[in-house]
Structures are given as structure tokens and as C-alpha cells.
Amino acid sequence: MPELPEVETVMRGLRAVLEGRRIVAAETTRPDMRWPFPEGLARRITGATVTGFRRRGKYILARLDTAESLLIHLGMSGRMVARPEAAPAVPWMGPQGAYSDARGHNWSRMHPHDNPPDTHEHFRLRTEDGTRIGFVDPRRFGCVDLMPTAAEDAHKLLAGLGPEPLEAGFTPAALSAALEGRLVPMKAALLDQGVVAGLGNIYVAEALFRARISPRRLAHTIPGARAARLVPAIRAVLEEAIGAGGSSLRDYVRADGELGRFQDRFAVYDREGQPCPSCPGAAGGCAGVVRIVQSGRSTFYCPRLQR
DNA sequence: CATTAGCCCTGAGAGC
């Protein structure tokens, strides 16, 4: 469930090992993930130097010096796993000692999900300095594509995205305009990547909680004062989550194997029946966090605080 | 046009 904070964290991990480096080999281990890999993927990126990274919503973009950009979406269960070429096949089973490479990067904390390391590694590349980077995605909801760098934002998957929530264009006025007249529940509206890019089930729940807005409230009632609360709430939860390295839940793990820690700070997500952190408790008339299903997905909220 | 349901896929966890 990589959402914006997890994707941002993964992108930073990739930047640390890939930016400024040349790709000396690449391979795919099957013909497709969500969609077929782009024609000639390995050939087109081999020999290229990665000049920079950016994130757009839940997409990672790596610019190459070939005038093409590599697009990566982690889907539901995608992970990027980086390790030195010379790393033992199963380092977590060996002695506990850390070993660092020449740049001081610590490779000792491989995640148990990497056992065995090549399972579900559908795409991998190697850099000139001996780092191997694999795209592991058991469910294969993720995807990889290549496009001209000059036309990044025209890519079919990026063209319809709404504003970046952490950039200046995401204002109460802009959010209000996007929600005007819409008859869907706020839960669905914020999951719509065309309204704002990068939110998923977790951060929609957490942002709505912080803004004291019910996930069931219809979107067209938000413009105005509620939008003015919601924009800073979305920003704050995303920034805090990025600061914590994202949330580690089931599948997600950072490229360097360290775990994100934001899941320890969830107020409502996956906390059905537990006390609402901002309510006075049962004596104050709060029955705790409630779980409902909206369009087939779990929604968590406090009915007392969120209206 | 706006909205919703179905679908892809595998692993984790619950229940028996």
C-alpha cells in the first residue's frame, strides 16, 4: 500500500544509490507486470546515466541522459531492493555484523521479505559501482514504463493527476473547485487521484480525522471552511509520515531495508474498536474508532468527532 | 458526464 509518503521514501532511497550513476545492465524476468514491459526496456536503459529523480503522486520518475525517463509505480506490493553485487545471497541469515560500502551505506538490514531474494523480482538493473537494484512485486499491480523526458507529464498515467498536495498549487480554493458539485463521499473523492495526487486508503483516513470531517460527508459540502481545514490536515499528515519514513504495513519496506515508523502514529487507520485519540473516552460519549465499508474498502473514523 | 462495480494478483492471517 505504498501511498505518497512511502513512494517519496522509496524514491529518496533510489536517489541515494542511482543518481549520477550509469546503468551497466538491466533485465526483466518475465514479460509483464501490470502491463507488458516497454519494448526494448533493458536495451534502452543499459548504458544510460541517471541524472535525477522526481515523484508525481504515487509515481517515481527517473530521468536518464538518453532523453528518456523511467516511470515506476509500486502498485500494492511493490518494493525496490538495493544491495551490493557482492552481497551474500541471504545476508540476514548470516552473522549480525553490519557491512557498509565505500560510501558508508549500511546494507546489513535486509528485510525477511527478501527471502529468497529473487522471488518476484521481475525487473532489475546494475550500476557501474556494483549495486544491484531489483523491483520486487508479488502481486504485480506495479508497472514500469519509458517515455521521452520532455513529455513526462503527457504520459497517459500522469496526465489526469490532480495537484501535488505538498506543493503550492494545492490550496483550499483549488480543492474546493475540484470538489464543487460532486456527490461522492469524501472518502472516494480524496482517493480520486484527479482531485489530489498521492493519497490512498491510509492517509485519506488520517487526513479526514485531523480535519474532523466524516468520510461519509458528500464532497460538494466541503468547499469553503472545511476545505480550509482539510488542506493543512493533508499536508501535515503527509509531511509527518515522510519524516517517519512512511508506514510499514505488510508489504512495504524501504529500499535500504529499514522500516517506516508512521504506522505507530495512526489515529484511526486499522484501529477499529480502539479509543479515539482525541476523544474523552466512553464517559464522554465516544465509542471509539469505527470501521465501515465504502465502495468495497475499509474506512476508519470517529463518528463523534468527524462530521 | 458522473459514478460504481469488477478485475488483476499473491501472501498473511483467521478459522476449523
Add this chain to the structure above:
DNA sequence: TGCTCTCAGGGCTAAT
């Protein structure tokens, strides 16, 4: 212990 069942959900396409 081991089997089966349910659930997790991002984002597409098809249907309403």
C-alpha cells in the same frame, strides 16, 4: 499441522 477462506487495495476498464 495443514487446509481453506477472507481480506488487503491502486487504478484500470466496463457497465450503469
